[in-house]
Amino acid sequence: MNAEIIAVGSELLLGQIVNSNAQFLSKKLAEIGVNVYYHTVVGDNPNRLTQAIKVAQQRSELIIFTGGLGPTKDDLTKETIANLLDKRLVSDDYALQGIEQYFKQVDRVMTENNKKQALILEGSTVLQNDYGMAPGMGIQVDDITYMLLPGPPKEMNPMFISYGQDYLLKQLGEIEHIDSRVLRFFGIGESSLETEIVDLIDQQTNPTIAPLASDGEVTLRLTAKHKSLEHTKVLLDQLEEKITDRVGEFLYGYEDSSLVEEAMKIMIEKKLTIASAESLTGGQFSQELTNIAGASKVFSGSIVCYSNEVKEKVLQVNKKILETDGAVSEACAKSLAENVKSIVGSDIGISFTGVAGPDESEGKSVGTVYIGLAIKDLPTKVFSLKLAGTRSGIRSRSVKYGFYYIQRELN
Secondary structure, three states: OEEEEEEEOHHHHOOOOOOHHHHHHHHHHHHOOOEEEEEEEEOOOHHHHHHHHHHHHOOOOEEEEEOOOOOOOOOOHHHHHHHHHOOOEEEOHHHHHHHHHHHHHOOOOOOHHHHHHHEEEOOOEEEOOOOOOOOEEEEEEOOEEEEEEOOOHHHHHHHHHHHHHHHHHHHHOOOOEEEEEEEEEEOOOHHHHHHHOHHHHHHOOOOEEEEEEEOOEEEEEEEEEEOOHHHHHHHHHHHHHHHHHHHHHHEEEEOOOOHHHHHHHHHHHOOOOEEEEEOOOOOHHHHHHHOOOOHHHOEEEEEEOOOHHHHHHOOOOOHHHHHHOOOOOHHHHHHHHHHHHHHHOOOEEEEEEEOOOOOOEOOEOOOEEEEEEEEOOOOOEEEEEEOOOOHHHHHHHHHHHHHHHHHHHHO
């Protein structure tokens, strides 16, 4: 069954609210093997809604509507669909009783237009609204299934889970399970990653591979479909193994994880503490770390050393290093990492120094970055980077590289 979700409401087009209903429904439909190929948003206008439905009828077997079931004049979803399908609107007694009972309970006068909420398409299956007034409904006409759901997520979500999903399952008969897995990569660009696995992408049928790049990271969403949920996991495992054989060194996590969470997880497992010396990043590394619950188990402290004076007097960087190599140098990054580790008394010391821009510094171009990493019982390493982008982008990506190097070295 191929589906389309039509969200009705001018407030969506004006950006006043986010269309979270479509995201929720797409996820739930995927779980029962329904393919969602289109999301449409249309305002409270019967002519435009009619046009949207006619387009959907040509390409979808299931059309789900959210919104437009309320009591006001601009709530026209039921009326528009009834007119298009040549169906009468009739009052549902159970829904009407619930609406009347609500107004009695809150001791308010029920206006006549509230009765409109109890109207349903004649011949449809009513989907009870346990958290609001207007019921939903499902009806099949000419091999197309139409499902109408309320707009507020607090009403729509439980209605679909409790009643809408069962309605569709009865029509589907045999269920195909869809399962997805997100692989998260860092340190490799989207184009480079795609080049490494281009043959897998070209051959994809089931499972499928969908690359997505965002803020210096790359994710691959693997999606498998099968009548057996266990078999979908086998398909995903097999595809993941093929991918990691080629680019596994850049894989750092799964699903909604992040570089900072993965780095902290390893430090907690190994019972290691960390301190940072931040010049370039100005405290962003420590802020990212302390944003995560449980950071106190690993984070000892941070020294923001923006000036050379602080580097020399507080972090004890040899004056000759600052005069000869400069603050933006491998030698300075090494000294900062080792010294902050010693001064604070942590197991790991990490340092950040570089040029974020907009102008070059010490003859070094914008985007030149050095990250020092001193780990107990291991030789200190300094990682040199050439980054591009805005000042804030260079700083935030440097922090991500810091967490990436921690995870990689500790592994």
